Amino acid sequence: MDSFLPIDERLPDVRAGARGFLIVLDERFVVTVLEVGHDSLLASFPGGDCPAEDMHAVLEFHDPTGYNTYDTSIVGRPIQSGSAVLLAKPLGYRRMQHRTGCRVPTDLTVQVRDADSLRCYDAALIDISNGGGLIETRAPLKKDALAVATLSLPEEPVYRLTARVVHVVDDPSYGPRGVHLYGLAFIETPPEVDNGIHRYARHQLEESHGASRAAVPVMHVW
Numbered sequence: 001m002d003s004f005l006p007i008d009e010r011l012p013d014v015r016a017g018a019r020g021f022l023i024v025l026d027e028r029f030v031v032t033v034l035e036v037g038h039d040s041l042l043a044s045f046p047g048g049d050c051p052a053e054d055m056h057a058v059l060e061f062h063d064p065t066g067y068n069t070y071d072t073s074i075v076g077r078p079i080q081s082g083s084a085v086l087l088a089k090p091l092g093y094r095r096m097q098h099r100t101g102c103r104v105p106t107d108l109t110v111q112v113r114d115a116d117s118l119r120c121y122d123a124a125l126i127d128i129s130n131g132g133g134l135i136e137t138r139a140p141l142k143k144d145a146l147a148v149a150t151l152s153l154p155e156e157p158v159y160r161l162t163a164r165v166v167h168v169v170d171d172p173s174y175g176p177r178g179v180h181l182y183g184l185a186f187i188e189t190p191p192e193v194d195n196g197i198h199r200y201a202r203h204q205l206e207e208s209h210g211a212s213r214a215a216v217p218v219m220h221v222w
Contacts, residue, residue: 016035
């Protein structure tokens with residue numbers, strides 16, 4: 001394996017010496033990239049019981065503002081505990097930003113639709129923060145789909161927001177058949193909306209610590 005290949009601009013973290021996480025079966029392992037070849041890379045692996053070859057895995061590299069994720073797969077298992085694991089060289093990466101607001105659970109009601117469709121679906125807003133929210137619905141949304149949200153909070157004006165589907169959990173083992181989880185990211189949220197969601201989140205946190213329960217707000221995504 002050649003560890004002296006020039007750094008690929010499409011894979012900024014896939015280079016010898018880079019330190020990050022290897023995620024396999026929802027378990028995170030701290031790894032260091034040791035060598036990089038044309039089709040594979042070698043990384044340190046702290047455990048000895050690595051999953052089977054061809055199993056999907058994710059490399060994750062963090063920095064102060066966010067992190068990059070790379071889809072890969074196990075090519076060669078560690079020979080012994082503490083030895084290296086051989087991974088398929090990723091084809092690209094996704095950039096994720098660290099959350100800047102507190103995410104709080106809710107029981108808000110949501111209606112959601114793809115921006116290119118007229119059909120609306122009921123959804124449960126599982127949680128919300130200044131950056132977005134997690135919804136549970138039967139809506140057949142796709143990653144990067146856009147939605148327009150109308151958000152109504154107690155003692156706040158009605159806000160109209162644009163949201164993007166940034167995360168999709170489409171796992172048959174999750175919940176009732178046909179139910180999906182989607183992560184929504186609000187786009188270019190005005191300061192007054194940020195302040196309103198912040199006040200709501202603070203209220204929910206206070207409430208969860210024994211404060212009296214307030215009226216439940218409603219969020220509609222049209």
